[in-house]
Amino acid sequence: MVDALELAARIGSPLTESTFRDNRRMDVAATHILPLLTTLKNDFGFNMLIDLTAVDYLEYEGARDRFGVVYLLLNVDSGERLILRTAVNLPEATLPTATGLWRGADWMEREVFDMFGIRFAGHPDLRRILMPDEFTEFPLRKDYPVKGRGERHNFPVITRAGS
Amino acid sequence: MAVGLPENVFLTRLDAAANWARSNSLWPMPFATACCGIELMATAASRYDLARFGAEVMRFSPRQCDLLIVAGRVVMKMLPVLQRIWLQMPEPKWCISMGACACSGGVFDSYAVVQGVDRFIPVDMYVPGCPPRPEQLLAAIIDMQEKIRATGTVMGREFMARTSPMGPSPFDADELLRIKDASFVQLGGLSSPMGSVPRAGGSNHG
Numbered sequence A: 001m002v003d004a005l006e007l008a009a010r011i012g013s014p015l016t017e018s019t020f021r022d023n024r025r026m027d028v029a030a031t032h033i034l035p036l037l038t039t040l041k042n043d044f045g046f047n048m049l050i051d052l053t054a055v056d057y058l059e060y061e062g063a064r065d066r067f068g069v070v071y072l073l074l075n076v077d078s079g080e081r082l083i084l085r086t087a088v089n090l091p092e093a094t095l096p097t098a099t100g101l102w103r104g105a106d107w108m109e110r111e112v113f114d115m116f117g118i119r120f121a122g123h124p125d126l127r128r129i130l131m132p133d134e135f136t137e138f139p140l141r142k143d144y145p146v147k148g149r150g151e152r153h154n155f156p157v158i159t160r161a162g163s
Numbered sequence B: 001m002a003v004g005l006p007e008n009v010f011l012t013r014l015d016a017a018a019n020w021a022r023s024n025s026l027w028p029m030p031f032a033t034a035c036c037g038i039e040l041m042a043t044a045a046s047r048y049d050l051a052r053f054g055a056e057v058m059r060f061s062p063r064q065c066d067l068l069i070v071a072g073r074v075v076m077k078m079l080p081v082l083q084r085i086w087l088q089m090p091e092p093k094w095c096i097s098m099g100a101c102a103c104s105g106g107v108f109d110s111y112a113v114v115q116g117v118d119r120f121i122p123v124d125m126y127v128p129g130c131p132p133r134p135e136q137l138l139a140a141i142i143d144m145q146e147k148i149r150a151t152g153t154v155m156g157r158e159f160m161a162r163t164s165p166m167g168p169s170p171f172d173a174d175e176l177l178r179i180k181d182a183s184f185v186q187l188g189g190l191s192s193p194m195g196s197v198p199r200a201g202g203s204n205h206g
Helices: A003-010 A030-042 A106-118 B014-023 B035-044 B079-088 B099-104 B135-152 B172-183
Strands: A016-020 A024-030 A048-056 A065-076 A081-088 A094-096 A119-121 B026-030 B067-071 B096-097 B125-127
Touching: A003 A024, A003 A030, A003 B067, A016 A094, A024 A030, A030 A065, A030 A081, A030 A094, A030 B067, A048 A106, A081 A094, A081 B099, A094 B026, B014 B135, B026 B079, B035 B096, B035 B099, B035 B135, B067 B079, B096 B099, B096 B135, B099 B125, B125 B135
Parallel strands: A024 A081, A094 A119, B026 B067, B067 B096, B096 B125
Antiparallel strands: A016 A024, A048 A065, A065 A081
């Protein structure tokens, strides 16, 4: 079991730990997420990045930050799991990339960028992954309407006589 | 004056002969993107046996097809592909929109899903259902054959009359309200079947 106090001492930043059922979760400041991930991978054996995703806390009760970026880690040898969350805010909404630690972070960070507009500094190829390249908005943001802003209709119409 | 015809000769109109040939040998292009595609496969398989109606030759090249079957939801990333496939099919060609999603977007009323392919490509036959049973697709293909026999011309003159878009205008009041908020939309670039788009933030519309 990773000790939160020991981790906090190593990265030099406080960690807020909480538990829900079997899940151990830690909140960390965005400035210290990369040192924390590095320490966890190199010193504590968390060698697998299970998932990397984000949550938009706009209008969420009691939320102080706009986005939470969530990292789910697994120590394959011991089976220990850990959930890390860090907060980012507009307008910059940038985090350091985790692709240097896990290559698997590549497409997950692209998805987070595509859906939420959170940028990952140092990412080798930060392009949209799901939406078309010409799409300009970030559809999983809570201030984006579910039905979109007309993008789904922005195509030429082919009539029968004209085709 | 009676015309004496030799044996093995009969008279017909060229249109009727062409329609007879065309309607009994439709070559479908399966554009299957969702569960409707499974029903489409079932229709072509032995139990429902689309071959009874001469339409069993599914080709995956649009250049060898004359019946586009859009089976499943079409997302906005896929629509340019669908349009290109339609344009690549040689004349004469027809289109069946199969299932609720292809006809209207179905339950997927979201930013990414096109609300009916008939807004952007011409459709000849609609099949309701979610997904439609193979019998329904068979019925649509039989109706398609009827339509070809009834209206077809050898030079495809019936197509030339269809100059207007088929689907409903996407630019209803609800849609316009949302577009109004979009800073990225260059309204000159939006193409509306109803003509020019009312200016967002403009006088009294929306």
